[in-house]
Amino acid sequence: MIKLEDVSYVYMQGGPFEKTALDHISLEIHKGEFIGLIGHTGSGKSTLIQMLNGLLKPTSGTITVNGKVLGEKSTNLQQLRFEVGLVMQYPEYQLFEETVAKDIAYGPSNMGLPKEEIAERVAYVANMVGLSPELLEKSPFDLSGGQKRRVAIAGVLAMEPKVLILDEPTAGLDPAGRDEILCKIKDMHERMDMTVILVSHSMEDVAKLADRILVMNHGKVEMLDKTAAVFRQGKRLTEIGLNIPQITQVMDGLRENGVNLGEGIYTVEDAYRQLCDLMNLKEQPIC
Amino acid sequence: METVIKIENLRFSYPSEETGEEVPVLRGITMEVKRGEFLAVLGHNGSGKSTLAKHLNAILTPTEGRVLVEGMDTADENLLYEIRQKVGMVFQNPDNQMVANIVEEDVAFAPENLGVPPAEIRQRVDEALSAVNMVAFRDHAPHMLSGGQKQRIAIAGVLAMRPDILVLDEPTAMLDPAGRKEILATIRELKEKHGMTVVLITHYMDEAVLADRVIVVDRGVIAMEGTPDTVFPKVEELKRLGLDTPQATELVYLLNRSGAGLPADILNPRDCIRALTERLTKENK
Amino acid sequence: MLKDITLGQYFPGSSVIHRLDPRTKILLVLCYIVLTFLIENFIGYLLLAAFTVGCILVSKVPPKFVLKGLKPILVFVVITGLFNLFLTRGDVVFSWWIFSITRQGIYFAAFMVLRLVFLMVGTSLLTLTTSPIALTDGMERLLRPLRKVGVPAHELAMMMSIALRFIPILMEETDKIMKAQSARGADFESGNILRRAKAMVPILVPLFISAFRRADELATAMECRCYRGGENRTRFKELLYGKKDLGAGISFLALVALVFAANFLFGKVI
Numbered sequence: 001m002i003k004l005e006d007v008s009y010v011y012m013q014g015g016p017f018e019k020t021a022l023d024h025i026s027l028e029i030h031k032g033e034f035i036g037l038i039g040h041t042g043s044g045k046s047t048l049i050q051m052l053n054g055l056l057k058p059t060s061g062t063i064t065v066n067g068k069v070l071g072e073k074s075t076n077l078q079q080l081r082f083e084v085g086l087v088m089q090y091p092e093y094q095l096f097e098e099t100v101a102k103d104i105a106y107g108p109s110n111m112g113l114p115k116e117e118i119a120e121r122v123a124y125v126a127n128m129v130g131l132s133p134e135l136l137e138k139s140p141f142d143l144s145g146g147q148k149r150r151v152a153i154a155g156v157l158a159m160e161p162k163v164l165i166l167d168e169p170t171a172g173l174d175p176a177g178r179d180e181i182l183c184k185i186k187d188m189h190e191r192m193d194m195t196v197i198l199v200s201h202s203m204e205d206v207a208k209l210a211d212r213i214l215v216m217n218h219g220k221v222e223m224l225d226k227t228a229a230v231f232r233q234g235k236r237l238t239e240i241g242l243n244i245p246q247i248t249q250v251m252d253g254l255r256e257n258g259v260n261l262g263e264g265i266y267t268v269e270d271a272y273r274q275l276c277d278l279m280n281l282k283e284q285p286i287c
Numbered sequence: 288m289e290t291v292i293k294i295e296n297l298r299f300s301y302p303s304e305e306t307g308e309e310v311p312v313l314r315g316i317t318m319e320v321k322r323g324e325f326l327a328v329l330g331h332n333g334s335g336k337s338t339l340a341k342h343l344n345a346i347l348t349p350t351e352g353r354v355l356v357e358g359m360d361t362a363d364e365n366l367l368y369e370i371r372q373k374v375g376m377v378f379q380n381p382d383n384q385m386v387a388n389i390v391e392e393d394v395a396f397a398p399e400n401l402g403v404p405p406a407e408i409r410q411r412v413d414e415a416l417s418a419v420n421m422v423a424f425r426d427h428a429p430h431m432l433s434g435g436q437k438q439r440i441a442i443a444g445v446l447a448m449r450p451d452i453l454v455l456d457e458p459t460a461m462l463d464p465a466g467r468k469e470i471l472a473t474i475r476e477l478k479e480k481h482g483m484t485v486v487l488i489t490h491y492m493d494e495a496v497l498a499d500r501v502i503v504v505d506r507g508v509i510a511m512e513g514t515p516d517t518v519f520p521k522v523e524e525l526k527r528l529g530l531d532t533p534q535a536t537e538l539v540y541l542l543n544r545s546g547a548g549l550p551a552d553i554l555n556p557r558d559c560i561r562a563l564t565e566r567l568t569k570e571n572k
Numbered sequence: 573m574l575k576d577i578t579l580g581q582y583f584p585g586s587s588v589i590h591r592l593d594p595r596t597k598i599l600l601v602l603c604y605i606v607l608t609f610l611i612e613n614f615i616g617y618l619l620l621a622a623f624t625v626g627c628i629l630v631s632k633v634p635p636k637f638v639l640k641g642l643k644p645i646l647v648f649v650v651i652t653g654l655f656n657l658f659l660t661r662g663d664v665v666f667s668w669w670i671f672s673i674t675r676q677g678i679y680f681a682a683f684m685v686l687r688l689v690f691l692m693v694g695t696s697l698l699t700l701t702t703s704p705i706a707l708t709d710g711m712e713r714l715l716r717p718l719r720k721v722g723v724p725a726h727e728l729a730m731m732m733s734i735a736l737r738f739i740p741i742l743m744e745e746t747d748k749i750m751k752a753q754s755a756r757g758a759d760f761e762s763g764n765i766l767r768r769a770k771a772m773v774p775i776l777v778p779l780f781i782s783a784f785r786r787a788d789e790l791a792t793a794m795e796c797r798c799y800r801g802g803e804n805r806t807r808f809k810e811l812l813y814g815k816k817d818l819g820a821g822i823s824f825l826a827l828v829a830l831v832f833a834a835n836f837l838f839g840k841v842i
Contacts, residue, residue, distance in 0.1 A: 041433070041463045055751050078757055086755040093745075094752040096777035106774065110757030141781070145332060155756060172379075172460045174331040174490040176529035201464050204534070243464055246534040246556050253560035259567050268534050272541045278567065281545040344796060368798050376796040383789035386730075388705050388737050395808035397797035402804040412808070430740040444797060 001195055002029040002052060002163065007061030009047050021047040023219035024061070029197070031162075034189050036210030036227070037199045040241050044219040045199055049165045052197075053084035066162060082111055085161030089168050091152030092145065100126075100143070100151050101136040107159040118158075125157040128191070129184050146177035150184070157188065164188070165197045170205060182209060203245045207231065207266040215242070228264035247271050291357055291452055291484055292320035292343060292374075298351035299338055312338045314507035315352070320452065325478050325485045327498035327515075331529035332490070335507040340456045340488045344374035357451065372401065375445030377455045381437035382429075390432075390440055391416065391425040397448045408447075415443040418481060419473050435466025439473055446477075452484040453477065459494065471497065492519065492531045496554050503528060516552035535559035583700045588816055589631040590701045594710025596817040600824050601698045607828060608690045613841045615834040617686050623827045624693055633700045641696030642689065649688050656681035679841050708732040713811055719802075726802030734790070742783060749778050 009022040022044045029035055039045045050056045051063060054070055054077040063070040066083055088094070097103035101122050108118045126136055129150040135143065140151050153169065166185065170178040186209055189196045200206050206213060206227075213230040215223040217240045223230050230237075234244045234252050244252075244266075251265040251274075260278070265271050276283045299313040312335045320326055330336040341347040342354050345361040354361040356370045378384055387393035391412050398408045416422045419439040429437055438458055445453065455474065459467040471494060477483040487494060495501050501518045503511035505528045511518050519525070522532045522540040532540070539553045539562070549566060553559045584590075589597075611617055628638055642649075662676035699707070712729035719725050750760070753774045760771050 040465055050751065053755055055754060078759060081755055081757055086752075088748065088752045088755065091752065093782055094749055094756075094774075094778050096774045106753075106758075107756040110759070159757065174529060175492075175531040176331050241465065247538060249556040250535055250538065250559045250563070253556060254563055254567070257560065257564040259564065268537050268541070271538055275538070275542060275547075275563070276545055279542070279547060281542065281547055284541070284545050346792060346795060368800070371796060371798050376793075378789065378793055380786075380789060382741055383786045384793040386734055386737060386790070386794065388733065392705070392808060396794075396799070399805055399808055400798040400800065402806050404806060405808060405810050408806065408808045429737070430744075441793075448798065 001031040001033075001066060003064040004028075005062050005064075007051070007058045007063055009044075009051065009056060010059045013059065020219055022051075022058075025219075025221055026061075027214070027221055027224055029195060031195055032193065033195055034209055034211045035195075035197045036206030036213040037197055037216065038201070038203065038206055038213065038242060039216030039222075040201075043216040045216045046167065048216065049086060049167060049197065049199060052163070052165060053086045054080045055086070078110075082107075082159045083161055084163045084165065085156040085159055087153050087156045087164070087166045087169060089171060091156075091169075092140075092148035095140040095148060095152060095155075098139060099137050100131065100140050103140050103151060104136075104154045104158050107155055111159060121158045121160065122154075125154040128157060128188060129154045130180070146173055146180065149173070149177075149181065153181075153184075157192070160192070161194065163195045163197065165199070167199045168201065169198070170200065170202065178205070185209065203237075203243055203248075203266075207245050207248075215240075227266065230264075231266045232264040288321040288323065290319045291322045292486075293355040294318050294342070294352070295355075296352035297339075297342060297349050297354060299335075299342065299347060300350050312507055313342075316504075316507070316509055318502060318509060318512075320484060320486060322451070322484055323478070323482050325474075325487070325497070325499045327495035327501045328486065328488045328504060329490060329492070329495050329501060329530060330504035334504045334529075336488050336504045337456055339504060340376070340454055340486070343452070343454050343486065344371050344376050346376070368401070372448045373450055374452045374454055375448055375450035377438070377441050377445055377453070377458050379457045379460045381434065381441045381461075384441045384444070385429050385437070388428055389425075390421070390427050390429060393429065393440060394443045394447050396444060401448065411447045411449065412443075415446040418446055418477060419443045433466060434462045435469035438462060438466065438470055442470075442473060442477075450483075452486065454486045454488070456488045457490070458487075459489070459491065467491075467494075490530065492525075492533060496533060503530065505529075515554055519554055520551040582703050583633045583637055584703075585632055585701065587631045587701070588820075589627060589697075591816060592701075592820055593811050593813055593817050594702050594706040595714055595811060596813065596820055597698050597702055598707075598710050598714060600820060601694050603824065603828075604694045605691050607831060608687045608694075610835075611831055612835045613838045615838050616831045617690075619827065619830050619834060620690060623823075624690065624697075627697060628693075631697065631701050633697070637700060638693055638696050641700075642692050645688060645692055649685055652688065653681045653685045656684050704736050705733060708736070709811065726805070730802075738783075738786065741786075742779070745782055746775065746779055749775050 004025055004027050007022055007025045008020065011019045011021055037045050047056060051058060052065065057071055065080060068075045068080060070080070095103050097106065104122045104125060105118050108121050122136070131147065131150055131154065135147065140148060143151065149169070156164070169181050169185065173181065182205055185196065185198065188194065198206065198209060210227050212225060213223065213227050214221065215230065215237070222240060223233065231244060231248050234248055237244050247268050248266050251261055251271055255261050261274055265274065273283060295317055297313050297316040298311070300309040300311040302308065303310045316339060328336050328339065338347065342349065342361065343356070345367055348362045356373055359366045359370050361370055385393045386396050394412045394415050395408050398411050403411065413422070416425055419442050421436065421439050421443060424432065424436065429440065432440070459470050462470065474485055474487065475497065478485050487498065489495055496515050496519065498515060501513065501515050502509055503518065510528055511521065511524065519532050519536050520540060522537055525532050533554055535556050536554055539549050539551065539559060543549055543551060547566065549562050553562055608620065611620060628635055657673060657677045658671055660674055660677035660680050662674035664672045665675050666673045708729045712725050715723055715725035758771060758774055760768065
């Protein structure tokens with residue numbers, strides 16, 4: 001689905017501020033996968049995602065998305081952006097239309113779709129992100145922070161991209177808002193048959209959703225593996241300045257103390273189940 | 288301990304733009320802040336916690352009730368600048384708090400406003416910058432700094448007023464994990480080394496865990512209050528208020544619900560590991 | 573990245589000229605501009621040129637930066653020169669078809685071009701050696717006496733300084749918004765003017781909203797830091813005239829004396 005071969009990106013090449021953001025990266029992401037992308041600020045993750053939908057062009061190397069090679073003249077960048085939807089950080093700051101419905105329709109109308117289809121898509125994605133129909137005719141600026149963000153996400157979803165990239169979709173939201181967005185993203189992934197790349201600083205969030213985790217460090221791929229396998233390398237993650245979920249810390253600590261537990265536990269539910277077994281307690285359903 | 292801020296039955300409402308009807312935000316809050324304590328005010332977005340914060344230095348004044356800062360009523364306009372000097376306030380977005388193009392000039396902004404003589408401003412600026420460990424950056428332009436560094440400068444800008452109380456309104460919401468750590472370390476150092484009274488408004492429970500006392504605000508009233516180890520074990524109540532608990536606390540809560548009989552007041556992984564190890568080795572014997 | 577561009581055209585350095593009090597520099601540049609108009613012959617301009625070149629050398633600003641300042645007014649200079657050349661009446665020295673050039677025309681044209689060039693070079697040297705902050709600061713101090721007649725010197729300076737502070741932030745923001753809208757398929761590059769203007773709406777609306785939000789937050793933050801206008805305000809870094817400034821003043825006076833001597837000795841060219 002997405003394939004990077006020896007891709008590099010250098011900011012302001014030749015200038016006094018030259019900076020290598022991506023350093024000879026090769027990786028592959030498959031159709032329908034849910035990828036969690038983590039790395040601290042400056043690790044190159046923003047550069048990477050902007051490249052995947054053609055906002056930045058690689059300095060060297062090739063990127064193939066859905067069979068199209070980026071940078072080749074025959075590849076229409078605008079077309080590519082409809083296939084790879086990018087929700088940037090704090091996306092609510094890009095809203096501009098008079099009504100929520102019009103704002104969501106901006107992407108599809110840039111695609112040149114017929115009116116009826118646009119209306120259909122708007123209704124569908126609004127429902128998908130949990131915006132009630134009466135909100136559609138309101139001004140996006142009258143909504144709450146969490147609602148605005150969902151409008152912005154809907155605006156990208158309405159283009160029905162094959163790949164959806166979200167850059168820190170939960171930044172600045174409170175726990176309830178965060179859980180709601182994450183829940184919707186999970187839903188979308190399952191129901192809309194998309195490949196999803198979720199960029200986040202929060203290990204806890206990524207752990208809940210991702211099939212595989214891509215860890216970036218200093219412009220290089222540090223790890224790209226199944227979620228559990230990545231969390232098995234807690235030490236290395238801490239070394240490169242990333243947090244591991246608290247629950248993984250607890251389980252790792254117990255194992256160090258000689259408790260017989262599996263490696264790579266990263267959700268409270270799993271930890272609870274394993275410990276119940278160990279202590280012969282009766283498992284209760286988790287609300 | 289001495290009370291530095293006293294809030295009595297604080298109510299605040301504003302007229303709605305559409306209907307003109309009064310919209311209540313704070314509906315009767317009574318609380319105190321003690322000198323030298325680290326108080327965390329938790330609540331989801333829209334709970335009224337930021338409105339509460341803005342009452343602490345007279346940016347907003349009560350519709351009903353009173354707010355007293357070291358005995359001074361915030362409704363008294365003659366005391367306005369004295370109150371704002373006592374209560375330093377830091378906001379979410381560091382970019383929108385800085386006025387000058389050079390770090391030390393920005394830190395000097397408040398003392399300049401207060402009419403402090405230049406020699407003393409120099410002293411205050413140096414003091415404030417060293418309190419947040421940013422002396423090395425005094426000549427830098429703010430837009431070249433990282434988020435955490437910018438926020439530390441914003442804190443220094445407030446410290447230059449030599450306040451008694453530092454109120455931080457979601458100071459880490461826009462920062463990355465490294466920046467958040469920087470700010471939390473700065474806050475703790477200010478409290479421990481400089482005896483600063485700190486009021487931290489947040490919705491991150493991992494920050495609130497560090498406080499001496501926690502107040503949970505919900506729909507304009509105080510819903511919970513106490514030390515972190517009495518508030519956070521109430522996992523279900525917190526969830527209902529739209530808040531999190533530390534994962535370690537949640538695990539212990541779940542296990543106890545199944546009858547594990549662990550101490551409930553566990554807030555961090557270290558204590559959790561200790562309690563579970565003890566329990567599990569006992570089992571094996 | 574947009575945020576890395578330098579603001580204004582300040583060329584950082586530590587030369588004597590860089591370190592002069594901004595007020596001295598502003599005043600001297602004003603006098604310098606007046607002087608260019610008082611010179612009556614080419615010897616005077618030679619003196620002025622020598623002084624200017626001397627200043628550029630002392631400032632260590634590469635001459636090409638100074639000359640870059642001339643670029644935007646080049647067309648203006650050429651047109652002014654041509655107008656003076658062809659439209660001044662007097663003793664004809666050359667004529668072809670309907671065009672005729674007079675002796676007076678040549679001199680007027682040369683003088684106007686020289687004046688404009690020196691004016692630009694002088695002000696460029698000021699902005700190249702003085703940071704925008706120092707400039708605003710200097711202007712505030714110089715305007716201070718005018719407060720009594722209602723000139724809001726402090727407010728103007730504060731506005732300037734905040735504007736300077738927010739330029740890089742808003743540039744970065746524009747870049748982000750443009751990217752976000754491009755990601756939704758916006759096309760800023762094709763179509764006629766009307767279409768392109770329309771394509772700017774999705775950028776301008778969020779940008780304005782963000783600017784207002786920032787202004788609002790900044791105002792609150794400033795209030796929290798006890799801001800109440802220029803009243804009773806002290807300054808962290810008081811500007812002080814020093815020996816350097818005296819030296820600069822005396823050098824400039826010497827130039828003025830020389831120019832007047834030249835005027836007297838060699839008389840008016842025209």
